[in-house]
Amino acid sequence: MSTTTPAVPFPAATITGYPRIGRRRELKQALEAYWAGRSTREELEAAAGELQLATYRRLVELGLGAQDASLPAAFPLYDQVLDTTVALGAVPSRFADLAGADGRLDLDGSFVLARGDAGRAPLELTKWFDTNYHYLVPEIGPGTPFTASAGRLVADVRRAAENGFTVRPVLVGPVSFLLLAKADDDAPAGFDPLQRLADLLPVYAQLLGELAAAGAPWVQLEEPALVADQDVPAARLAAAVQEAYPALTAVPGRPRLLVTTSYGSPGALLRPLARSGVEAVHLDLVKGAAPAPAELALFAGEGAPVLVAGAVDGRNVWRADLAGRLGELEDLARAGARVAVASSTSLFHVPHDVAEETRLHPLLRSWLAFADQKVGEIVTLARGLAAGRGAVADRLAEAAAARRSREDAPGVRDAAVRERAASLTSAEIGRAPAAVRRAAQEGRSFTASGPLPPLPTTTIGSFPQTAEVRAARARHRAGALPDAEYEGFLREEIERVVRLQEELGLDVLVHGEPERNDMVQYFAEHLDGFATTVHGWVQSYGSRCTRPSILWGDVSREGPGLRGEAFTVPWIGHAQSLTDRPVKGMLTGPVTILAWSFVRDDQPLEQTARQVALALRDEVADLEAAGIGIIQVDEPALRELLPLRRADQQAYLGWSVDAFRLATSGVRDETQIHTHLCYSEFGEVVGAIDGLDADVTSIEAARSRMEVLTDLEAAGFSRGIGPGVWDIHSPRVPGQEEIEQLLERALEHVPARTLWVNPDCGLKTRGYEETKASLEHLVAAARTARERVAQPAGPALIVQHGSRP
Numbered sequence: 001m002s003t004t005t006p007a008v009p010f011p012a013a014t015i016t017g018y019p020r021i022g023r024r025r026e027l028k029q030a031l032e033a034y035w036a037g038r039s040t041r042e043e044l045e046a047a048a049g050e051l052q053l054a055t056y057r058r059l060v061e062l063g064l065g066a067q068d069a070s071l072p073a074a075f076p077l078y079d080q081v082l083d084t085t086v087a088l089g090a091v092p093s094r095f096a097d098l099a100g101a102d103g104r105l106d107l108d109g110s111f112v113l114a115r116g117d118a119g120r121a122p123l124e125l126t127k128w129f130d131t132n133y134h135y136l137v138p139e140i141g142p143g144t145p146f147t148a149s150a151g152r153l154v155a156d157v158r159r160a161a162e163n164g165f166t167v168r169p170v171l172v173g174p175v176s177f178l179l180l181a182k183a184d185d186d187a188p189a190g191f192d193p194l195q196r197l198a199d200l201l202p203v204y205a206q207l208l209g210e211l212a213a214a215g216a217p218w219v220q221l222e223e224p225a226l227v228a229d230q231d232v233p234a235a236r237l238a239a240a241v242q243e244a245y246p247a248l249t250a251v252p253g254r255p256r257l258l259v260t261t262s263y264g265s266p267g268a269l270l271r272p273l274a275r276s277g278v279e280a281v282h283l284d285l286v287k288g289a290a291p292a293p294a295e296l297a298l299f300a301g302e303g304a305p306v307l308v309a310g311a312v313d314g315r316n317v318w319r320a321d322l323a324g325r326l327g328e329l330e331d332l333a334r335a336g337a338r339v340a341v342a343s344s345t346s347l348f349h350v351p352h353d354v355a356e357e358t359r360l361h362p363l364l365r366s367w368l369a370f371a372d373q374k375v376g377e378i379v380t381l382a383r384g385l386a387a388g389r390g391a392v393a394d395r396l397a398e399a400a401a402a403r404r405s406r407e408d409a410p411g412v413r414d415a416a417v418r419e420r421a422a423s424l425t426s427a428e429i430g431r432a433p434a435a436v437r438r439a440a441q442e443g444r445s446f447t448a449s450g451p452l453p454p455l456p457t458t459t460i461g462s463f464p465q466t467a468e469v470r471a472a473r474a475r476h477r478a479g480a481l482p483d484a485e486y487e488g489f490l491r492e493e494i495e496r497v498v499r500l501q502e503e504l505g506l507d508v509l510v511h512g513e514p515e516r517n518d519m520v521q522y523f524a525e526h527l528d529g530f531a532t533t534v535h536g537w538v539q540s541y542g543s544r545c546t547r548p549s550i551l552w553g554d555v556s557r558e559g560p561g562l563r564g565e566a567f568t569v570p571w572i573g574h575a576q577s578l579t580d581r582p583v584k585g586m587l588t589g590p591v592t593i594l595a596w597s598f599v600r601d602d603q604p605l606e607q608t609a610r611q612v613a614l615a616l617r618d619e620v621a622d623l624e625a626a627g628i629g630i631i632q633v634d635e636p637a638l639r640e641l642l643p644l645r646r647a648d649q650q651a652y653l654g655w656s657v658d659a660f661r662l663a664t665s666g667v668r669d670e671t672q673i674h675t676h677l678c679y680s681e682f683g684e685v686v687g688a689i690d691g692l693d694a695d696v697t698s699i700e701a702a703r704s705r706m707e708v709l710t711d712l713e714a715a716g717f718s719r720g721i722g723p724g725v726w727d728i729h730s731p732r733v734p735g736q737e738e739i740e741q742l743l744e745r746a747l748e749h750v751p752a753r754t755l756w757v758n759p760d761c762g763l764k765t766r767g768y769e770e771t772k773a774s775l776e777h778l779v780a781a782a783r784t785a786r787e788r789v790a791q792p793a794g795p796a797l798i799v800q801h802g803s804r805p
């Protein structure tokens with residue numbers, strides 16, 4: 001192997017990535033200004049370039065080397081998978097017109113892939129491994145062109161060099177890129193993108209050559225897909241790794257290569273990777289297991305790659321146990337590996353800097369490490385490894401003291417909460433058999449308006465969060481709107497939403513959730529054991545960010561500032577007091593609350609889930625006592641936390657389903673429990689969804705045109721089901737006829753007595769105009785479908801499974 005750049009050894013300390021959005025979300029502002037036409041492309045590029053340099057300066061201030069290739073150049077403006085798509089010139093056929101004569105996409109072209117245009121839907125967004133980040137799915141067919149397009153990467157390397165930084169460009173590696181892709185619409189049946197590996201490798205080779213020529217001594221290729229069980233058989237994956245990496249390491253004049261494997265362990269794929277000739281392999285030592293002796297042997301001896309140990313958690317916000325971590329690193333070094341210290345994943349899953357959170361309790365703050373603090377931890381570990389524990393003794397002691405103070409701080413362990421969770425009996429998670437409950441519920445008049453009609457209509461909970469609602473909340477938070485006035489405003493808003501639903505003729509109403517800024521944060525703000533941040537934004541996709549709450553202690557409704565009282569009943573009860581029709585009470589489920597928060601790492605997730613479930617169980621009981629007969633507990637994140645390895649999935653589904661049942665099973669038979677899930681790929685979790693034992697499940701189905709019902713039918717699911725008939729992700733209003741057709745399709749799979757009619761998800765991002773029009777069509781379509789299933793006279797609701805009325 002020959003490289004044109006001087007042989008820079010792998011740095012002792014590095015990170016695999018850093019937050020891109022900016023400490024004050026500068027990238028979000030720059031992007032949104034550009035998209036809105038309020039700034040020029042030059043201004044956007046200038047803002048992004050400035051952000052890169054500010055990041056490098058900060059990282060060097062924190063202890064990384066300016067010129068040792070420890071700084072990753074990973075600054076996608078929208079998404080890192082999109083950037084690799086662009087660098088490979090892998091323009092999907094439906095966007096082919098956007099590419100220049102040289103086959104390359106410019107920045108504006110890439111934004112069309114990300115955001116769509118008048119005539120085209122954007123690339124599909126989907127969850128990035130088991131995180132709440134979403135990437136843009138490449139579309140690859142047998143004819144998708146590949147053209148190396150290193151322009152942006154090279155410009156980033158040059159800009160850094162001009163400012164004194166030697167950086168390490170980052171690309172998604174070839175195997176993961178193809179595994180993350182889906183088959184292009186025009187691809188023949190049976191085609192799978194991995195079939196294009198051989199065509200892709202020369203393009204990677206060319207990119208590597210251009211990056212070396214630009215002065216990059218190292219390039220980082222990310223291969224996270226190697227840690228997840230894939231549909232592709234294991235042998236084929238191993239063959240792909242064996243094909244790809246020896247080919248890339250044979251490229252003349254290439255830079256040295258680091259391959260990362262974040263989010264788990266590469267398992268059997270580690271061997272071919274480590275033997276391929278790459279100079280460094282990164283392992284996630286937080287999510288993945290420590291390497292076994294046989295694996296460690298791959299890193300020992302002449303010519304073995306550097307083991308880049310992902311020892312500091314890139315996904316959670318707790319300070320590391322530095323002494324413990326250093327011990328593990330010392331073990332690796334003792335086994336003969338050349339060890340460098342890194343983050344387990346890119347740090348873009350955590351916010352920038354704890355120091356910004358001046359409103360957090362100082363004790364809690366002392367337990368936390370956001371991205372900047374994590375860089376400090378990595379630097380400390382590297383120093384300890386090189387110079388011995390003595391060199392970092394005070395850092396180790398500080399970290400140990402912080403962890404100890406966490407152990408016995410008030411609120412971290414609450415005896416009453418623990419006792420209650422420990423004394424649970426299995427009776428507490430079970431309800432009467434579904435059929436018994438159904439009989440009790442079918443005969444019931446939920447309110448004075450009488451029993452529900454067949455094919456009842458409802459919504460998923462939130463109504464449009466208008467500018468007025470958001471402004472009132474912001475003024476209240478800033479102290480400019482007194483509590484009483486804010487509450488009055490919300491009560492009026494709820495009344496407006498109730499009246500609207502009555503006028504529209506919906507059967508089961510909601511209060512509209514105007515009091516909730518976010519479906520998880522609202523619960524975090526009303527439960528003990530949680531804290532919220534001011535600047536703790538993390539990227540969800542593109543310019544969108546969320547601000548996860550921090551679950552730090554034992555969870556309950558009691559605690560300082562809380563009164564052990566129901567916090568949703570005042571709003572939902574108010575809605576019910578205004579109408580004869582049943583109002584459905586809305587809660588966020590335990591798994592979703594965990595998935596969308598930073599959760600304590602000092603006990604198993606399962607135990608934390610049980611505590612959250614118990615607090616919700618109290619809320620469910622209070623709603624029932626307040627006369628709410630239908631209660632929905634949302635679990636849109638149930639699938640997100642599904643482990644990446646099949647072998648781990650059953651255990652997860654077991655405790656997560658139990659948590660839901662614990663939250664919802666304290667009610668009478670005639671109280672109807674709903675759940676809501678908003679993803680349509682159901683296959684792997686259909687059994688668990690049945691296991692939730694909810695009386696009714698609403699689920700996203702409009703875009704896939706009810707495809708999800710096939711999975712349900714195959715699994716023998718016989719509970720109430722509300723497949724979404726309106727895709728709420730865009731302002732488009734579905735026509736009445738279109739909804740009727742969807743209902744007709746649904747009735748081919750589902751008996752009429754179990755079918756509900758509802759949108760795909762909540763309406764909070766929609767406007768009122770399209771909401772009214774769409775719901776009018778939905779109600780009208782449900783009425784038509786109702787008439788159809790009621791004929792011929794006779795056993796109206798006993799439409800048989802699989803048959804048509």
Ligand code: MET
Pocket residue numbers: 460461462513519586634636676678761762763764
């Ligand atoms: C992401 S699922 C959202 C459910 C919630 N009840 C809502 O309607 O907004």
Ligand SMILES: [Zn+2]
Pocket residue numbers: 460636676677678760761762
């Ligand atoms: Zn939803």
